[in-house]
Amino acid sequence: MQPWTLLGVLSLLLAVPDALAVKSHDFKTCSQAGFCRRGRALSARAAEAKNTWKSPYSVDVSSIAITPNKAVFTAGVKSSLYPDIQFGLELRVHDDGVVRVRMDEINGLRKRYDEAASWALISEPTISQDITWTTGKKDIRAKYGNNEVVVAFEPLTVSLLRGGKPQIVLNGRGLLHMEHFRTKKVEETKTEEAAPVPEEGAEDAAEQAVFEAEKEVNPRAWFEGDTEDDWWEERFSTWTDSKPKGPESLSIDISFPSHGTIYGIPQHATRLALPTTAGDSPTFTDPYRLYNADVFEYLASSPMSLYGSIPILHAHSADSTVGIFHAVGSETWIDVSHASDKSTETHWISESGILDLFLMPGPTPADVFAQYSRLTGTPVLPPHWSLGYHQCRWNYISSDDVRTVQRRFDEEDMPVDVFWLDIEYAEEHKYFMWDAKNFPDPVEMTNDVAANGRKMVVIVDPHLKRTSNYPAFQEASDRKVLVMPSSGEGEYEGWCWSGSSSWIDFFNPNAWDWWKSLFKTTALKSGWSWTSSTTDIHIWNDMNEPSVFNGPEISMPRDNVHYGGWEHRDVHNINGMLFSNLTSKAVQERTDPPQRPFVLTRSFFAGSQRFGAMWTGDNLGTWEHMAVGIQMVLANGIGGMSFAGSDVGGFFGNPEPEMLVRWYQVGIFNPFLRAHAHIDTKRREPFLLEQPYKGIVKDLLRLRYTMLPVWYTAFRETSVTGVPVLRPHYVMFPKDTKGFTVDDQYFIGASGILVKPITTKGATETTVYLPEDEVYYDYFSHHVYRGAAKGKDITVQAELHQVPVFVRGGSIVPTRERPRRSSPLMxxxxxxxxxxxxxxxxxxxxxxxxxxxxxxxxxxxxxxxxxxxxxxxxxxxxxxxxxxxxxxxxxxxxxxxxxxxxxxxxxxxxxxxxxxxxxxxxxxxxxxxxxxxxxxxxxxxxxxxxxxxxxxxxxxxxxxxxxxxxxxxxxxxxxxxx
The missing domain is CATH 2.60.40.1180 (Golgi alpha-mannosidase II)
Known part of the structure; x- marks a missing residue:
């Protein structure tokens, strides 16, 4: 472990932006992660063997069992490599046609983590009562409607078909590998005192035996490799990850034989239609990584992991859309390749967990969104005010500063709904405790903001400063609800903004009610609560990947221990969701009757959409980050996280006025609209701009408020159907092949509003794609454009004061046109x-x-x-x-x-x-x-x-x-x- 100090950490993080550019060496590549390296090597061996490759996994036909209602099929699975190791396969067909495929090791030396789905799902799905399984010599199959699921016995494959045509195939390339638990071989050491006297000739015989053993080829090397590659411990930089359970990774290939375009697996800074990472001439050389991480100044085009992970994919063609959701909470790498322009192959490699796949048959994008929503829930219907403009920076330095910023907005007649406070509001970064010198009157300050119909949002991070004069930490320690180190005893200690810190283990149910009690604004009979707060304060959850300044990959060691004895490696990607989940419930329950909370989270997982909003993290003030922010927001919508946005202006840097104006044009058409900036940037509140930039931004903010009825109506539909607020072209026009890769323009809900933000410097015009033979009206000028049956590009003016916005013919758009200071006044x-x-x-x-x-x-x-x-x-x-x-x-x-x-x-x-x-x-x-x-x-x-x-x-x-x-x-x- 590195000898970090708080001063050193802060010096690094407060350095000039150029010094904060993403340091790739801080984060693993696939070749530096043992289980990913092993998984990719397996794929390489299979590719080299070509047609002679055969998966060692097969169904034990004698063990097949079908439940009386015929909706659940179970069977044992054997591996020809390890005949003594038992696996169990289960298939369930849900009443909406989704097929759940689970596979786990049975009666192994240890138990694999199998609780990821329990955190992601809203309830146990309803099983179909109308399924008939037919067993043949080579497979067992069930047909329902136009769909059919087929389990082939040897080798084991699972296929979902529609109209007899394969849609999703599991293990079609034979890359399924569930590394079983095993006992570590302990090398015996000899001492001179204990060494027996060899019999005559025995030494020569022993040497010959060793020689023969070295000549023997490992019969399993073709599949597992010929070395124990990081099975029991792994080094990265200065850290050692102990692996007491040994190798337990899961590899599975998932093919889409009838679909040439895929979307999803947020969060990555990439195009919406995912570029390739394998095969001939891949766009990226590393797989897409799902491992929630605090990545400063991330690259604008990369498969690197970012702050959140949602293991969902949509596979799309002009004929249909299907989806898969893999309920796994450990680090996962995903390779993408195309055997042709009409098919897609993916390879998923996870560090731990069971196979728990949900195959969503569609056949339309709306159907897949509905099927996923029935599993993990729809996005929350947020409080109306949270759709207004949020003003933030790190940091407004005092209560007087907050009042001054509010006054300036009012003087300039610019609407705003929310003022934010970053970490400096808290005394020594002890969240819930105000810095009395700079914020001596937090309740009065909040009331002053609320008098104009506005709210405040303050940050609460998951790390607790380890000091006895901090009630939140002391109570957590006394209740034994903190994450433990690898020993499984005591409290893990790491470094974050607070200095020496510990982290609450939200997998521990004993932490739940206690955490919610901290947010009460009235004094409690027992325990400490946030009495210097009001119900007009809402919460920003940052750093919840978790971010640990002196930890491996700026996160928590994987061998840390959570409630139930599970290692952090098992639950890493779920961790951030539980923090925002409990915070959301805490804010909700501080009033009676409950009020809708607003909670912004940086880290998220499948199901996080039920609890609040997210943003795309520490972006840069560059044109590239402005553009990729749009693509990331669209991708997050596919994963359910519709309430999303990127920081207007970029977190790092000092954008020139032209860029800032264009970023506001992007921001007002994001579901979540917040301007935010790093502590070292110049103040850039919109009222500080010179004319004409100030006037343009003022008009943009007013446009956002004018269109709030459109946004709220769209959110209501999303909260019911799961179809995202921002809709890519493939969602709106699924049969239009020209629109499959369009990701720089989009529709707002079902309103008929089409937006094409400008993200290039010096632009005075742009090209907009119209996907149909219909009229489109310019929102501002009433100019009418006509599309074509096979799609059409049009050229439109886009001077700095212009943002291309169109109303699709056949739409009625409700707006409120009277300027107000905040949305509640409307x-x-x-x-x-x-x-x-x-x-x-x-x-x-x-x-x-x-x-x-x-x-x-x-x-x-x-x-x-x-x-x-x-x-x-x-x-x-x-x-x-x-x-x-x-x-x-x-x-x-x-x-x-x-x-x-x-x-x-x-x-x-x-x-x-x-x-x-x-x-x-x-x-x-x-x-x-x-x-x-x-x-x-x-x-x-x-x-x-x-x-x-x-x-x-x-x-x-x-x-x-x-x-x-x-x-x-x-x-x-x-x-x-x-």
Missing amino acids: KLDPFTLRVALSKAGSARGELYLDDGVSYAHEKGQFVWREFSAQTAKKTVRITTKDLGAEKKDAAVDGVALASYNPGNTFAETIKEVRVEKIVVEGLGGKPASVKVEGGKELVWEYAPGVAANGKGEGVAGVLTIKDPKVLVVKDWAIVIQM
């Missing part, structure tokens, strides 16, 4: 409806509203309206109806819709909220009259369109209906007579 503001008519003269949109802070929406307290427009016989009718009432029996919304009442309490609070303006694009001519059905002529004006060319492009005709005095919560119809 709750009674009227709405504007933008009706963008399709080529056929129709349009549709939705608006979802609730109180934005409580859980009353789960009891039917909301307003959910549909707006539609139809054209028939020179008449356009714009109508609205109550979707809550119409879909009351819908299973997808469960209890909320079942208990919905149009006259619910929340609807009463906004019963006077009206539509103050309706803008109709694409009428094609001036109307003869515009009326509310059954009423008088309305006030309206019409701006005629201007044709630009013979392709149907130009400026659309725009009808503006002024204050029709129709209410949001009531049904109505407006009739436009042409």
Whole structure:
């Protein structure tokens, strides 16, 4: 272990940005990780052997058993290499068609970690009651609907088929290898005193035996390799990782024979459609790594692991989409290659754990999102205010500084909802304890912020300063809920911001209620709580990979011990999720009734979407990081983490005004919008900018607030269906092959809004891809563009003050156009409806509203309206109806819709909220009259369109209906007579 000091650590971390560029030598490559090296060597031997390669694993046919309901198949698995080692295989077919495949070592010397799924899944999936297994000589299979799952006996393979065509194949290349537990061979040492006197000729015989043994070829070398490669301990840099359980890695090849494009396995800074890492001319030479790590200034294009890990993949083609989710919490490396442009091969190598794979049959992207959501849960519906603008830096230095920043926003009439405090708010980095010198009045400061409808977010990291005058640490120590060192006794000690620190073991259930009690804002009868806080303070969980400054790969030693005796290597990627999970519940339960918490996490795993937001970590103020941030947010949405964003401006560096403006254009179209900066950067709050940059950013922030109804409606849909808030082209247009690799533009929910942020210096125009034969309207100018049946690129203006935003024909977009200082002040503001008519003269949109802070929406307290427009016989009718009432029996919304009442309490609070303006694009001519059905002529004006060319492009005709005095919560119809 390195002789670190707190001063040395801080000196390193506070150095100038150039000194903080990612140090690749701090993090392993596959060749430096014994189990990955072994897994890749196995793949290389198989490739060299080609058609002669055969997996040693086979099904023991005599052991096959099927449950009475026929949905669960089990069997023993044998390895020809180790006939005495037993494995067990289990297949379950869920009622939605997902197939779960589990394989574990049976009656081994030790138990493999098998609890990853219990942390990721929301409940035990429901098993199908309509499955019939058919056993043949070579396989057993079950057909259900158009799907079929086939288990081949020798060698063992598992295949998911649709219409008889393979979709997912496990062990098709024979790379399955579950390293079994074994006893370490202890070399005997001889001493002169104990050495027996050899008989005559015995010495020569012994030497001959050794010679013969050395000549003997290890019969298993073709599969396992000919050396014990880092089986029992492993060195990296100055650290030694003891491996008391020996080798226990898991290798499995997963092929997608009918799908040439794959997405997922966040988090990596790469293109959305994952580049290759193996085969001919790979893009990257190392596999994608899933190992949550604190990576300063990460590369903008790399398979290196970052802060979170979600082991999910989508495999896509024009015919279908399928997915796999592997519930494994240990370090995992994934190779990607293509046998052809229509198929994909992957190889997964995990350090420990069991095989626990979920095969999701799709066949559409929406189906795969739904299937994954039923497993791990949908993204949380966040508090409405958290979709506004968040202002942060490391660090606002005092309560007066916070008040000054708020005052300056108000003076410049710029909206903002949240002010953030980084680690310097806490006395000696003892979280929950304010620095009394700089923050003498935390409650009053928070109340001053809250007086304007705003919130505060403060950081709480997982490391606790090891000192008896820190109640959080002392109570954790007394309760014995801290992570233990490799000995399994005492408390692990490492270094982080607090200096000498220990880490709470959230795998220990004894830590749960205690941790939640710390966030109570009132004094407790027993124990310590955060009485110098208020319910207007929410939480930022950072450093929860966990980050340990003096640990291997800036993290915790793998042989540390958690609750239940599991090593840290078994649970590393799950660790960060439990921290944000418990923090979210703590913030939620500090009020009665509970209020929706906001918790931002840096580290995450499958299921983290249930607890809050994430951001892409310590990015750089560069154009490359701006661009890859978009791709990372899209990828995280595939993994369920829709509430995502990258730090506006970049965490490191001092972006020039042009870059900062462009970054705000990216940020306002991220689900999570936060500006953040390193302690050594210049202050760059938007009100400090010179004109015209300040005015442009002000307009951008106002645009974000204008579109909050779009964002909240999209989040509501995501919280129900699992389809991400930001939707890549393959999700919206799954059959359009030209859109499979498009990852620099995207749609916001089902709103019809298409965004193409600018991420290149000096740009004055850009190319936008339109995937269909439909009209698209420029959001700002009403210019109309027409796509094509096979997709079409258009060129649009993109000066610095312009961000390309389009409304797809056939959409109705609800907005609120009145500038306010914060989003809670908008709750009674009227709405504007933008009706963008399709080529056929129709349009549709939705608006979802609730109180934005409580859980009353789960009891039917909301307003959910549909707006539609139809054209028939020179008449356009714009109508609205109550979707809550119409879909009351819908299973997808469960209890909320079942208990919905149009006259619910929340609807009463906004019963006077009206539509103050309706803008109709694409009428094609001036109307003869515009009326509310059954009423008088309305006030309206019409701006005629201007044709630009013979392709149907130009400026659309725009009808503006002024204050029709129709209410949001009531049904109505407006009739436009042409």
